[in-house]
Amino acid sequence: MIFNSIPFVIFFVVFFSLYWYIFNKNIKLQNLLLLAGSYFFYAWWDWRLLFLLIGSSLMCFVLGLYMAKTDDLKIKNRLMYTGVWISVALLVYFKYTNFFIVSFSQAFARLHINLNLQTLHIILPLGISFYTFRNLNYLFDVNKGKVKATTDWVIYLSYAAFFPSLISGPIDRAKTLIPQLEKKRQFDYQLATDGLRQIVWGLFKKIVVADNIAPVTNNIFDHYQSYHGSTLFIGAFYFTIQLYTDFSGYSDMAIGFSKLLGFPGTKNFDYPFFSQNIEEYWRKWHISLTSWLSEYIFTPASIKFRDYDNWGLIISIIITFLVSGFWHGANWTFVVWGLLNGLYYIPLILQGKMSKKKKKGQGIKLLPSFKEFSNIIATFALIVLTNIFFRSVNIAHAFGYYTHLFSRSLLSYPANSKPFLITFILIFLVFEWIQRDKEHPFKIETIRYPALRWSLYVIVVYAIFFNISYENVQFIYAQF
Secondary structure, eight states: OOOOOSHHHHHHHHHHHHHHHHHTOOOOHHHHHHHHHHHHHHHHHHHHHHHHHHHHHHHHHHHHHHHHHOHHHHHHHHHHHHHHHHHHHHHHHHHHHHHHHHHHHHHHTTOOOOOOOOOOOOOTTTHHHHHHHHHHHHHHHHHHTSSOOOOOOHHHHHHHOOGGGGGTTTOOOOHHHHHHSOOOOOOHHHHHHHHHHHHHHIIIIIIIHHHHHHHHHHHHHTTGGGGHHHHHHHHHHHHHHHHHHHHHHHHHHHHHHHHHHHHOOOOOOOOOOGGSHHHHHHHHHSHHHHHHHHIIIIHHHHHHHHHHHHHHHHHHHHHHHHHHHHOOOSSSSHHHHHHHHHTTTHHHHTTTOOTTOTTTTTTTTTSSSSHHHHHHHHHHHHHHHHHHHHHHHHHHHHHHHHHHHGGGGGGGSSSEOOOOOOHHHHHHHHHHHTTSSSSTTTOOOOOOOHHHHHHHHHHHHHHHHHOOOOSOOOOOOOOO
């Protein structure tokens, strides 16, 4: 059951009606409905895997209770590490077991030793990376005293299985979502209407942009040997746009549905394609994951390696991005993708250009300067080329793609470029550029001319319905 499907529309309409008109007077019943709805939503995919979600969440809830009851730091740490190791072990088993088996076998095969190892028939639970990180965040924060352990099992299980962001994020923080679950919620008309706008924009990005690009991208990557280098660059460009509109489209919908239920939601993207360097890009891309890795991987690593000055910082960043790459999938392509993104930080660190953030509200102008535009294009081109690893089936596929890309044919006229599609993408990017100071691009309620505002509503909604496919295309990040 994905957001742009008829079953979800029916589910959410029924759930929304019960949530606000039947159970709204009792917060405990409302949270119980939220939990039941979240479990129903997840069970729709595969009811057998629901027990893994329930079991891992209950374990972390119980460990949190015991951690709150003791003042002994050693006991508290043991309880936390117990939950961490079990959660990580489950994630590794379901997501990486076959990867390790295949990699181990291939390593010995290079030595002409055949181990005859067979992969296991393991079903990858949807969203396991997301809800595992959510559970780990709770254990870490309870241990450090950043969050008070909740004694209400319904609230904790609702936090762990919160259905708008269960399958593909954002990764909600315990210190943000649990307090919201503990308070009585009133229907907020302004928040709800803004949520609807964000849902519409998310559907537009997913259905109109990402799903139209996907067939072209798949064709180019699957048959890259048959195309000129110029076409392969267009394919990499298309995939980067597809990845962004698919993933950020889901995030917009997830946040929008959260707003309809009275939760502001966790911001996950902040117009990353307009970043002027790689650090700024990663501060604006998949923000919930980046901030999670920064707090629980990068910060401890940078403290450990602080005596090595810049090189300690470089090591910490590379470790963080290797974890990020491995988190994304059981494939060496993701590891290389993560490593490359980490290496891109080295010039910034050596030049002392790290963490130079602009104050909010600064730099919002219609046109960028030549230097800003050059930096944006250079950063975007770097991301486009690096994402070839993200999209490739394996390392050999990636290197084959690069080999054909960087050839004499790179300067030839691209085939299958779809000029109309490129024009449409550019219009989409221009709209995002104009709206980049807003929480989301479709936050257009402040437009002073109602006729213009409603014209935009009609155009976007019409485009969505015109491009709806009866074959539901899965969200890319659901596999992670």
